[in-house]
Amino acid sequence: MTEFMLNVQGTIHTISTPWVMGIINCTPDSFYAESRTGTAEAAAGQARKMLEEGARILDLGAYSSRPGADHVTEDEEWARLEAVLPSVQAVMAEFPGTFISIDTFRSGVAQKALDAGAHMINDISGGTLDPKMHEFVAAHRCPYIMMHMQGTPQDMQQNPTYNHVTQDIVKFFSQELPKLHAMGIHDTIVDVGFGFGKTLEHNYQLLRELHAFQLLGRPILTGISRKSMIYKALESDAVQSLNGTTALHMAALMGGSQILRVHDVKEAVETITLFTHLYPEGVPHLLPSWER
Numbered sequence: 001m002t003e004f005m006l007n008v009q010g011t012i013h014t015i016s017t018p019w020v021m022g023i024i025n026c027t028p029d030s031f032y033a034e035s036r037t038g039t040a041e042a043a044a045g046q047a048r049k050m051l052e053e054g055a056r057i058l059d060l061g062a063y064s065s066r067p068g069a070d071h072v073t074e075d076e077e078w079a080r081l082e083a084v085l086p087s088v089q090a091v092m093a094e095f096p097g098t099f100i101s102i103d104t105f106r107s108g109v110a111q112k113a114l115d116a117g118a119h120m121i122n123d124i125s126g127g128t129l130d131p132k133m134h135e136f137v138a139a140h141r142c143p144y145i146m147m148h149m150q151g152t153p154q155d156m157q158q159n160p161t162y163n164h165v166t167q168d169i170v171k172f173f174s175q176e177l178p179k180l181h182a183m184g185i186h187d188t189i190v191d192v193g194f195g196f197g198k199t200l201e202h203n204y205q206l207l208r209e210l211h212a213f214q215l216l217g218r219p220i221l222t223g224i225s226r227k228s229m230i231y232k233a234l235e236s237d238a239v240q241s242l243n244g245t246t247a248l249h250m251a252a253l254m255g256g257s258q259i260l261r262v263h264d265v266k267e268a269v270e271t272i273t274l275f276t277h278l279y280p281e282g283v284p285h286l287l288p289s290w291e292r
Contacts (some may be wrong), residue, residue, distance in 0.1 A: 002282070004219045004258060006143050006187050008099060008119050015219055018253060021057040021101065021261040022050035024088065024267065026080040027064045043084035044091050051095045054269035057120075058088060059261060060113075061103030064123050066198070078109050081179045082116070089117055101145065103128040107136040114140055115143060120187075124196060125149055126176065134183060143187040144180070145221055147173055150197025160197040166209040169193075173216050189259065191221040195229060203229040207248065209284075210255030222252040223261035225268075246271055254283050 002016045047058055062080035063072055080101065092098050102113040105125040110133065116119075119179050120143035127133045127146070129224055137144045148169050150160050162168045173190050180188055181232050190213060203224075214221050224230065230244035246267050249260055253275045262268040 002214070002256075006189075006219075007141070008143060008187075013097070015258050018257065018272050019056040019096055019259045020054060020272070021059050021221070021259055022047075022055035022265045022267055023261060023263050024050075024058055024060050024084075026060060026062040026084050040084045040087035043182070044087040047088045047091045050265045051091065051098055052063045053265040055098065055265045057099045057101050057259070058092070059101040059122055060085065060102050060118075061122075063104060063106075064110075065103075074106050074108055077104065078112055079105065081109065081113060081279075082092075085113070085116055085118070105131040105133065111135055114142060114181040118144065119143070123147060124193070126172075133181060134185065137183050138180075141184065143189065144185055145189040145191055145192035146173070146176065146180070147196065147221075147223075148193040150193075151278065157197065160199055160202060162202065164200045165198065165205055166212050169206070170212055170215065171286040173213070173218075177216060177218065189219045189221050190216055191223060191261075194222070194224045200232055203227075204233075207251055207255065210257065211250060214256045219258040220256055220258040220260055222249075222255075224248050224252065225260075225262040225264065242267060250275060251260070256283060 006013050006015065024043055026043065050058060060081060062077045062290055089101065090102065099119040100117070101120045101122045102110060102118045103122045103124070104110055104113070105123050107130050110121045121137060122145040124147045126148055128149070169192055175225060192210070192213060194204050194206065198206065210220065210222070225245050226238045226241040230241045230248060234241065234244050242264055245264065249268055249271045252260065253272065260268045260272070
């Protein structure tokens with residue numbers, strides 16, 4: 001497997017075996033109710049459990065991005081994060097080499113979070129919803145997770161349309177990453193954005209062709225945990241989607257994903273362990289069908 005290095009606050013960390021990012025939702029309306037943490041005590045408890053189970057990154061989000069979610073103000077988003085961030089940091093101090101990611105598309109929230117001790121930014125809009133975000137990341141030289149989204153959380157699922165979903169999104173990153181690098185942003189991670197402006201068919205095509213994104217030469221983060229692409233296919237719901245999540249996590253790892261963003265850390269870590277036994281030298285670097 002290709003090794004990637006991330007510079008986190010001046011220290012180099014190598015991703016050789018895939019990492020797990022645990023989701024901590026500081027929102028009252030995230031699509032999976034069990035992931036919601038409304039108090040500092042609940043967030044700290046969830047953080048401890050995830051870190052003990054093997055998470056390397058905790059992703060704190062205070063703006064629900066489920067399809068059709070209500071818009072919240074920047075002040076409200078930060079107030080939710082500010083209420084839980086110190087308690088999560090206190091737990092993380094016991095687990096060296098672990099990091100806090102802030103799930104936000106707002107540079108103002110990102111600024112306050114980094115000032116408060118967070119390590120990286122996870123931007124669902126890839127910079128399209130706040131023109132100041134890339135400038136902010138360049139100034140702070142923090143790792144930046146750039147996700148592809150068609151539209152906004154309020155309208156992204158109304159009629160997502162592509163010529164060829166994988167080629168279109170590879171092109172998006174191929175055009176945007178050099179711009180970031182020219183600004184001095186080198187610690188980038190790409191996320192194809194499963195469920196963000198994609199139909200069920202788009203999502204499964206992207207997963208089948210995930211290896212195409214290896215062409216970008218950057219770590220791939222995959223966020224499919226308990227999403228509707230699983231429970232709609234199984235005709236169930238998010239609560240009953242853990243087994244389906246685990247099955248698709250193995251597919252994502254075989255497609256070259258280096259980070260799994262998950263609600264259930266233990267199961268994801270076990271999947272990675274089995275993957276490394278199945279492919280001790282990593283899966284081969286595969287070209288997409290249109291490049292062969």
